[in-house]
Amino acid sequence: MSTSAKTFPIWAFFSLLTNGVLLLAVILLIWQQQKLTAFFGGIITSPEQINVNNSGPVAIPAIPDLGRRHQLSYQQWVDILKQEAKVAADRRPVHLTILAGDSLSLWFPTELLPGGKNWLNQGISGETSKGLLKRLNIFDRTQPEVIFVMIGINDLIRGIDDKVILDNHQQIMSYLRRVHPTAEIVVQSILPHGGEEATWQGRDKLLAITNNRIRRLNEQLQSISAKKGVKFLNLYPLFTNTQGNLRQEFTTDGLHLNREGYIVWRSALQIYSDIELKPEIQRVSGRDKK
Structure with a gap:
């Protein structure tokens, strides 16, 4: 047996297997959805229409409408997230799932x-790893x-240097693992950007970051x-094109996602939860009942 085979970590093998299954499942799901949309063209008139809780079709805008939140200062945002987290803490809803990020x-x-x-959405526009670390105590x-x-x-x-980003991530992981010992903590990879096709107002700053660097950081x-x-x-691989950039059909400006991008993300969350998280959650729940 070669040295490289001996040192290949077992977690990496299972991670590759899980993410490979996830990638295939999401691709098949999107392909199936496109086929169904084409076949039932007279019923589903556009990709903006989806069925939510069996309540009929709901229109999803190409760019999400944040309403008043879009004009809030960072501190005002934090204050609102505190209030929403307090409600969740007081009411203790079942199957509570938190989105933390930017x-x-x-x-x-x-x-x-x-x-x-x-x-419970705990995202703030423009957030950094240091900022998120500082406000984890909110929930x-x-x-x-x-x-x-x-x-x-x-x-x-x-x-910000990669070393600092990775250190902040380690602190975020350690904090969440300590404060929420029964929760499943899932770190999601940083997404690629649109490269030369990006139209975001800070395009020059994006182009200064290679997607290869993002890929290595994710590793x-x-x-x-x-x-x-x-x-x-x-x-990451769900959103890249053959050049390794964020696929145009999934983004509004080369940085943010449009509805198609969020559908891909949603599919990944759903499939990953069914494959990777449900058995763990059921195991923990069963242990707690003993």
């Missing part, structure tokens, strides 16, 4: 979030079943997650 999480349309869960009193974390792209845009995040006993959801 604008990508913030703009996730509630209509597109996987069903069967009570979602200390909640009792989440799962916490999904995606953070880092704003760090890169601001020129390091995956390794750290395994060592910290935290799960890692690699969304």
